[in-house]
Amino acid sequence: MFHFSIKHIFKFTLTPSRFLVKHSVRAVHKQNNILYGKPIAERILNRCKNECEQFNEQYHRRPKLVAILVGGNESSKLYVRNKQRIAEHVGIGFQTINHLMHIAPSNLIDTINRLNNDDTVDGIILQLPLPLHLVDKTEKFIDAIRSDKDVDGHTTSNYNSYRQTSIPPITIPVVAAVREILLEINEPLQGKDVVIIGRSKYVGTPLALMLSQSTTDSKSSLISGATVTICHRDTHLNNLTWYCKNADIVISAVGRAKVVQHRMIKEGAVVIDVGISKSWTDKTVTSKKVFVGDVDFDEVKRVARWITPVPGGVGPITVACLVSNLLELARQRQKNK
Numbered sequence: 001m002f003h004f005s006i007k008h009i010f011k012f013t014l015t016p017s018r019f020l021v022k023h024s025v026r027a028v029h030k031q032n033n034i035l036y037g038k039p040i041a042e043r044i045l046n047r048c049k050n051e052c053e054q055f056n057e058q059y060h061r062r063p064k065l066v067a068i069l070v071g072g073n074e075s076s077k078l079y080v081r082n083k084q085r086i087a088e089h090v091g092i093g094f095q096t097i098n099h100l101m102h103i104a105p106s107n108l109i110d111t112i113n114r115l116n117n118d119d120t121v122d123g124i125i126l127q128l129p130l131p132l133h134l135v136d137k138t139e140k141f142i143d144a145i146r147s148d149k150d151v152d153g154h155t156t157s158n159y160n161s162y163r164q165t166s167i168p169p170i171t172i173p174v175v176a177a178v179r180e181i182l183l184e185i186n187e188p189l190q191g192k193d194v195v196i197i198g199r200s201k202y203v204g205t206p207l208a209l210m211l212s213q214s215t216t217d218s219k220s221s222l223i224s225g226a227t228v229t230i231c232h233r234d235t236h237l238n239n240l241t242w243y244c245k246n247a248d249i250v251i252s253a254v255g256r257a258k259v260v261q262h263r264m265i266k267e268g269a270v271v272i273d274v275g276i277s278k279s280w281t282d283k284t285v286t287s288k289k290v291f292v293g294d295v296d297f298d299e300v301k302r303v304a305r306w307i308t309p310v311p312g313g314v315g316p317i318t319v320a321c322l323v324s325n326l327l328e329l330a331r332q333r334q335k336n337k
């Protein structure tokens with residue numbers, strides 16, 4: 001049980017050279033400020049693996065997760081493959097339903113309803129973003145998912161219970177991932193100034209809610225009680241710099257490379273990079289497209305006290321939290337039978 005390791009299931013390896021400190025003397029003190037997601041994800045997944053075995057023994061079936069993919073967005077395909085690899089490694093059944101980009105809205109609703117009524121399915125992911133012609137109906141599709149199978153925590157009913165109780169049934173995986181990171185840092189967030197860049201419905205906005213909630217005990221004071229500022233597309237660039245520069249914690253969830261520059265960060269601040277996008281490695285002919293975060297990592301690393309890399313930061317924890325949600329839903333549904 002305890003020698004189980006999930007290290008090999010993360011496809012990427014972190015090239016050490018990327019993290020060699022090669023700039024200034026000051027930077028030498030900053031070698032240990034990178035907060036990697038893999039060890040945190042491994043801890044969560046080890047627990048999930050045990051829970052999955054227990055579930056299997058008790059109910060004689062595997063928990064099952066189904067992802068619906070509409071259209072062939074390359075990034076979405078990759079994320080879903082990651083989820084599948086990790087879910088299956090833990091012992092969860094995983095299925096992907098591929099729909100063509102031009103699917104009629106009623107057909108998508110039919111698929112969701114079929115999965116809602118399928119007793120062997122414990123969780124349903126509607127992978128976002130949807131193709132352009134369906135984007136304005138995103139909420140309608142999401143709310144068609146039974147809330148007791150809403151593993152992403154995206155449905156309106158889940159969102160409402162999130163606002164009403166301090167311990168929500170299911171936390172949106174990426175929000176849960178930020179929570180795990182803050183727990184790892186283990187310093188009270190209460191009274192601190194947080195800037196979130198990005199106001200998306202399923203990332204920036206729910207993050208702001210969690211972090212600004214009133215604190216109830218010493219654990220919740222690590223992840224809530226902050227003064228939160230949300231910056232977004234309409235924020236004047238000069239003001240964005242000012243807000244960030246005054247923040248103790250900057251969380252970026254935009255999905256565009258180098259939005260966060262080192263001159264925007266206060267010395268000793270914590271920088272959490274939730275963004276992910278594809279960018280060219282350099283301007284040579286051998287340049288490749290790779291995943292990058294929102295933060296200008298090599299520069300910001302020199303001023304931040306803690307910084308999360310991309311890849312290898314928030315992403316792997318997000319997937320682990322998704323798996324953890326699925327087990328929670330599977331158990332709840334079995335108990336309610």
Ligand SMILES: Nc1nc(=O)c2c([nH]1)NC[C@@H]1CN(c3ccc(C(=O)N[C@@H](CCC(=O)O)C(=O)O)cc3)C=[N+]21
Nearest residue numbers: 011012079082126127128129152311312313315316318
């Ligand atoms: N309904 C829905 N639920 C989601 O949870 C959801 C979604 N839609 N749409 C898109 C975003 C994005 N997302 C990621 C998950 C894992 C990584 C991940 O594993 N990232 C690795 C790198 C990926 C690799 O290179 O293999 C990392 O950052 O280290 C990234 C991004 C989930 N999302």
